[in-house]
Amino acid sequence: MGSVLGDWPSFDPHNFSQLRPSDPSCPSRMTPATYHPTHSRTLPPPDQVITTEAKNILLRHVYQRTEEKDVLRPKRAPSELLTPEHGCKQPRASPL
């Protein structure tokens, strides 16, 4: 099979020599073979919306540090903070 480019000068005459027509009914149309995925694991969720983060990187780091401190701290129920003396909470099981 001759080169797709015919007799035009090319850097390497073997370039494009592997191309085969994907559709035998029109052999001159040389689109390279395409590949389709066999699974849909990598599809984005249908309701995905990609937007720019409104906070700049400095503020993102500031918020991240605050959240890290929250994560590192021992977890506590929010209502404990407000009314510890009302005694409506079960005493916490001792870790010992």
Added chain:
Amino acid sequence: MFRSNNIVARVFQRQIYTPAPGTSVHCARRFYENLVPSCTIYDVECPDHLFRKFTDDGQYLISFSRNHQDLIVYRPTWLSFSCKEEDCDAHDLPPKSKRFESFFTQLYCVPLASCNEQICKDFFLYMESNQYGIFATSTPVTEAPASEGAIQGVPFIEKMTFHLLRLGDGVILDEKVFNNDFVNLTHNVGVFLYDDLLAIVSLRNQAIHILQIRDSGNLVDVRAIGAFCHEDDELFLNSNAQCMALPDKSKLPQLPENHAQNGLHHSQPNLEDSFLSGIKQRLLSFIFRGIWDEENDPSLRVQGLKKKFYFHFQDYVNLIIWKVQFLDRHHLLIKFGSVEGVVSRNADHHLAFFAVYNMETTEIVAFYQNSAEDLYLLFEQFSDHFHAASRNSLYMNFISSPSNNIHALEQLRCIKNKANVSSQFVKKMLSSLPFSCQTQSPSPYFDLSLFRFDEKLISATDRHRQSTDHPIKFILRRQPYSLKFKIKSGPEAGSSDGRAKKIALFLFHPFLPLALSIQQTLFLQPSVVNIHFRR
């Protein structure tokens, strides 16, 4: 990218090569290595004004009259002259062209201050999108009379006016007056402009006034943070105070008339002392919750609180707002300190804290001491985000700072390694936070990747500096490390009086190879103005 230093070769290279992604501005800037303000006109005869600054888009030169009452705005142009000889380059400039008027055209002169007021010559903010300028005039600063609600020891200004001016034609669009207050205006310290939002720190009354500059030219109050956080806090508290004061009507018959003005104060004088409201409440509760959440065990919790919170409680309550900057449209970085620190000259020894405050949710997001390592790390990595004055200004990202310039980062690391005590170094670096707005020149001649210069004698920050008789050298940062140009302030031959202390101010045009150096002696003698430009 450019292999040759020859400008023609560089232009040809530019035709062929595309710069690496994200570096197009850096590549374009490298042409400034070839186009330098190497020619100086010494002691130019110019009007005796106080030249303040070039606007950041290079359209105007702002100056004030000597009596601090008028604003004079010039348009920077360029000189033009004709030469009948064949080889013009070898000739010196004709004397007629060596004038101030060759470079600057006066646009208008507008009186801003009335009889007993003066323009604050160190204050000027520019809103690039609409070409609006913000100026301030005030009555003289005096000693503070003691008054209710005001901080002791802070100076006092009877009347201070902020003027919004359209620089194209000098029309005053709007004004905002502060009475019996004090805002620190030297070098734009007390005011920060972000996009169209203006934050004005009233030191005396401890409030941060947020104003918006509309496109129509109006200055609109958005909120005042201090005693109140949300816009409707004052209304809520006053209406509650009225309800609670009703049973006392029989005892204090004059109360109803006073309600409208002084609802809170007269009806519940005790709460004045014990009720911390507004941003102080937000701050203390954030500190409290932080210490509370550190421990799970109730007794350890209380111990932690006693040691870290209640022991210092009065210090925390006595903190006042020193300085503020925007981090984005919703977040403020507020510096808190003690009252003594505000009035003293050397604030480094005083207690200082930083808080990140979200104006929309009225929550404190973070709180740091002034020796906090993690705040310093954010400062080192993201300096240019602290400098951000707008979402949209492109050139602000290219002002050399440790986060965008390797040479600035090396200098910073060098100082860090030399420092004996790490916390002292951190305190010193963080003392520049919050940054003052629009105090750095965007001129590419201050780009540390292009030129090396003595930062004690000249830098991007527009401040008066000690003036020397020998010229300041700008040396190429890259090969062949040659001297490119010199800036010398003062007369060409040096001044005759060597003993008099001289200060110099350098005004660089943001993108043209044009600079003014103004040398002043401290005895009200007329200043010596030199023009540095590329011939």
